[in-house]
Amino acid sequence: MPLQSLRGALRLLLIGFVFTAGIWVQASGTLDELLFYLPDVQFLAIEHLWLTAVSGGLAILVAIPLGIILSRPSMARAAESAMQVLNVGTTIPTLAVLALSMSFLGIGTVPAVFGLFVATLLPITRNTYAGLKGVSAALREAAAGIGMSPLQRLIKVELPNALYVIFAGMRTALTINVGTVPLAFLIGAGGLGELIFTGIDLYDPVMMLAGAIPTALLAIMVDALIATTAFVAVPRGVNPSRA
Amino acid sequence: MIRLDNLTKVFDTPKGAVVAADHINMEVPSGEICILLGPSGCGKTTTLKMINRIIRPTSGKVFINGEDTTGLNTQELRRSIGYVIQQIGLFPNMTIEENIAVVPKLLGWDKARYKARVRELMHMIALEPDAFLKRYPSELSGGQQQRIGVARALAADPPVMLMDEPFGAIDPINRAVIQDEFLKMQQDLRKTIMFVSHDIDEAIKMGDRIAIFRAGKLEQYSSPDDLLADPKDEFIESFLGEDRALKRLNLVKVHDLVSQEVGTVTPDDDLGMALSRMDDFGYHSAIVMVNERHQPVGVIRRSLARTTKGYCRDHFEPLPTVTHLDDDLRKVASLMFAHDMTWLPCVDEGGRLCGHITQRDITHHLGARYRVQQADAITEV
Ligand SMILES: Nc1ncnc2c1ncn2[C@@H]1O[C@H](COP(=O)(O)OP(=O)(O)O)[C@@H](O)[C@H]1O
Numbered sequence A: 001m002p003l004q005s006l007r008g009a010l011r012l013l014l015i016g017f018v019f020t021a022g023i024w025v026q027a028s029g030t031l032d033e034l035l036f037y038l039p040d041v042q043f044l045a046i047e048h049l050w051l052t053a054v055s056g057g058l059a060i061l062v063a064i065p066l067g068i069i070l071s072r073p074s075m076a077r078a079a080e081s082a083m084q085v086l087n088v089g090t091t092i093p094t095l096a097v098l099a100l101s102m103s104f105l106g107i108g109t110v111p112a113v114f115g116l117f118v119a120t121l122l123p124i125t126r127n128t129y130a131g132l133k134g135v136s137a138a139l140r141e142a143a144a145g146i147g148m149s150p151l152q153r154l155i156k157v158e159l160p161n162a163l164y165v166i167f168a169g170m171r172t173a174l175t176i177n178v179g180t181v182p183l184a185f186l187i188g189a190g191g192l193g194e195l196i197f198t199g200i201d202l203y204d205p206v207m208m209l210a211g212a213i214p215t216a217l218l219a220i221m222v223d224a225l226i227a228t229t230a231f232v233a234v235p236r237g238v239n240p241s242r243a
Numbered sequence B: 001m002i003r004l005d006n007l008t009k010v011f012d013t014p015k016g017a018v019v020a021a022d023h024i025n026m027e028v029p030s031g032e033i034c035i036l037l038g039p040s041g042c043g044k045t046t047t048l049k050m051i052n053r054i055i056r057p058t059s060g061k062v063f064i065n066g067e068d069t070t071g072l073n074t075q076e077l078r079r080s081i082g083y084v085i086q087q088i089g090l091f092p093n094m095t096i097e098e099n100i101a102v103v104p105k106l107l108g109w110d111k112a113r114y115k116a117r118v119r120e121l122m123h124m125i126a127l128e129p130d131a132f133l134k135r136y137p138s139e140l141s142g143g144q145q146q147r148i149g150v151a152r153a154l155a156a157d158p159p160v161m162l163m164d165e166p167f168g169a170i171d172p173i174n175r176a177v178i179q180d181e182f183l184k185m186q187q188d189l190r191k192t193i194m195f196v197s198h199d200i201d202e203a204i205k206m207g208d209r210i211a212i213f214r215a216g217k218l219e220q221y222s223s224p225d226d227l228l229a230d231p232k233d234e235f236i237e238s239f240l241g242e243d244r245a246l247k248r249l250n251l252v253k254v255h256d257l258v259s260q261e262v263g264t265v266t267p268d269d270d271l272g273m274a275l276s277r278m279d280d281f282g283y284h285s286a287i288v289m290v291n292e293r294h295q296p297v298g299v300i301r302r303s304l305a306r307t308t309k310g311y312c313r314d315h316f317e318p319l320p321t322v323t324h325l326d327d328d329l330r331k332v333a334s335l336m337f338a339h340d341m342t343w344l345p346c347v348d349e350g351g352r353l354c355g356h357i358t359q360r361d362i363t364h365h366l367g368a369r370y371r372v373q374q375a376d377a378i379t380e381v
């Protein structure tokens, strides 16, 4: 009960804040200035999403099979070293990954997509692996003892039971991906980073906001999209959000 | 029929080789339940799991219905064997219906057939299909989940079932209920079952045969009564417990030793008649009075009949309790002690008197085996 009323109060506060901010933006004429960038924002947002879609999509396509392969019992030894490499990889800042990518692949969209791909790959692989490893031994034994082939076990038992964790990995990875795309501008790809960094360079806060606000909105949108997909796609029996 | 031929498993561990099952030879006849019993770590689970190759035998063979399973495809072999484990292992991502239908689907049954089969099984395990089929395992109690686990194993009607401590994780009250239900089902199904347990009482209750394991070796393999009456060595004796003679009482039902011929009186008989009947039948303490439907309604005491005149209807004492034909002797003995009786009348399903059972009958029955053994021993000498 106290927690609920606290939450209610916070929500009111937030609404009040957004409202006040809105009035300020309107009164100071910032809104008009922001709207000036609308055509740019539209064009760049599509470019932004495209970068996310390509790099994130490729990452999912590679990371899930990779996580599955590493989780197979025959890979147990190799998997441990591989996960260590991945864990170290995760600690490298994305900017550094992009810089490395640029030094090998040059400037433009390709190195940007590659850098984003690497940064997104790691969390998804890790969650796929952990999710599959987390399926209980009893469940795997029941599936085997009943006469399922290894592939049937994977598809009918292991993946459905790991799916929630795998989706959690995709959610984190893709949300971060959207938030990281602006850095790609630094190595010559497009996206909303163009407004943000140009705005910073020109000491033009409105221009910067015209890039930053849509970026934040896109991140929230992608997050909600994946959460909804997970809600629908993960079977009810193993879906904590549908208990 | 399941036959194990020199079945052996040696685990290679960092601490050296562990012989978990050492040249096990045994045969479970068709339609019987064989309990693998023994202390923890003696190799019961290993032996069981070599039958469906969850554990690969180091050497030896498994025959099912006379066929050597060594050459069979592992998946096909497993689909023809029902498998129930202690952790139940229902698939949380599937509904109850999907869980039960797993093996039929693997075997390629069409939808109508497996749906009908699922309903049939739900009735068998006494769970209402419409209330449960669309639920998920996490929405069921432990006992309900294990019933579903059993149904899943039975789904494709395999001739052979393997069960590893299937009721071990269920609370004692529900466990007894589930055991009874399972035995009742088995009366119709007549599966050939290997069943691991570490609970001697469960073994006596469920088993047609009991195999006692110790440190990877099969020590004794016999019927529960033979095992309790004649344990092979001290290890088995101590494993069975000091009260093993009393445990044999569980195995015998009233109808196995009730005396059919029974003297009675009716309310209209006089006490002199009661006394002479007691003499005729050799009853030392009392005689049962029955009504016109032959249901016991009271007892006439000998001491009273000797000293009093009149009709039985005016002088009977109420009957403290009766036994039923399918009660086991443990319950009968317990009733006798509770009511301080040396005998109890026995009634059929209609409540009609059909015999009586005495403390002497019970001790005599338990003693019969020992007397035979002694006689054998003497003739051998
Ligand atoms: N996978 C394994 N690796 C090594 N040793 C094992 C393995 N499984 C069982 N054992 C050993 O084999 C012996 C028998 O185990 P098990 O068959 O599980 O016993 P039980 O079911 O009678 O309790 C034990 O000493 C156990 O430690």
Ligand SMILES: [Mg+2]
Residues within 6 Å of the ligand: B044, B045, B046, B196
């Ligand atoms: Mg065991």
